[in-house]
Every structure is written in C-alpha cells, then in structure tokens.
Amino acid sequence: MPYAPQHPKEAELQAASVQLNHTAVYARDRQLSADFMAAILGLKVGAPFGPFLPVDLGNGVTLDYYEKRDEPIQPQHYAFLVPDEQFDGMIARLEAVGATYYADPHHTEPGRTNGLFGGRGAYFDDPDGHNMEIITRPYVRP
Numbered sequence: 001m002p003y004a005p006q007h008p009k010e011a012e013l014q015a016a017s018v019q020l021n022h023t024a025v026y027a028r029d030r031q032l033s034a035d036f037m038a039a040i041l042g043l044k045v046g047a048p049f050g051p052f053l054p055v056d057l058g059n060g061v062t063l064d065y066y067e068k069r070d071e072p073i074q075p076q077h078y079a080f081l082v083p084d085e086q087f088d089g090m091i092a093r094l095e096a097v098g099a100t101y102y103a104d105p106h107h108t109e110p111g112r113t114n115g116l117f118g119g120r121g122a123y124f125d126d127p128d129g130h131n132m133e134i135i136t137r138p139y140v141r142p
Helices: 008-017 030-041 084-096
Strands: 022-027 052-056 062-067 077-081 121-125 131-135
Touching: 022 030, 030 052, 030 062, 030 084, 030 131, 084 121
Parallel strands: 022 062, 077 131
Antiparallel strands: 052 062, 121 131
C-alpha cells in the first residue's frame, strides 16, 4: 500500500492524540541498567512485567528494560526532559557513581553541561552504552 499524504489539519489532529506509551531498552543485565537509570533520574524500578523490568517516567511513558545476553547491544539515544530544580541532583548522582557526563552528544566535553535553548543539558552513557541525555528545556524545532 503506497503512502498517502494527509491533509495538514488531519495530520495535526492525529498527532495530538498519539502518545508514546513505552519503549524497550535492550540491556545485557536488565536489573543493573534499570537500577542505574532509575537512580540517576531519581525514580523507582517497577515490578517485572513478563520479560521486562519497567522504569516509569512522569508522563506515562515506561522504559521497559529487556535483557539480551546472546547478541551485542546496539546503542540508542534517549533524551529526558527533567525539571530544572532536579538537574543538579542528577549531575551529583552521576558523579557519585563515577559516570562521566558531557556537554555534547559526541562526548568530547567531559565534566561540562550545556546551555542549549536557555536550559541546561548533559549526556552520559548507561551501562550498555546507550547515549542518555537530560535536558531542562525542550529543543526548539523549526
């Protein structure tokens, strides 16, 4: 079936009703990775749900950690919009666990944060090499 473009107003109405509910995050050790991310963000790891170990975010989205031990993990990027008043605590928790954070996505500015779009942001790796990002202001898109 070929792609059929929608009328712009119809697409806007549909986009307003579509929300991300959950996403699978592949990990060699789901408990380790879920615990790490929950600790940095100041959240809790939920009870296992089938093969998944969830970390519930504040907007109804769940990170469902799924263990993959027999094949390499392809690193992904996950960005989290966090309250400005919690940002310093997250940076302190990264430092406490010995995780390096960076001002840029290519990890060339260690120990620094950025000031993009009038907010603050930082990038860091989780135990499986996923490039995690915390930002206090959403990106301004054209």
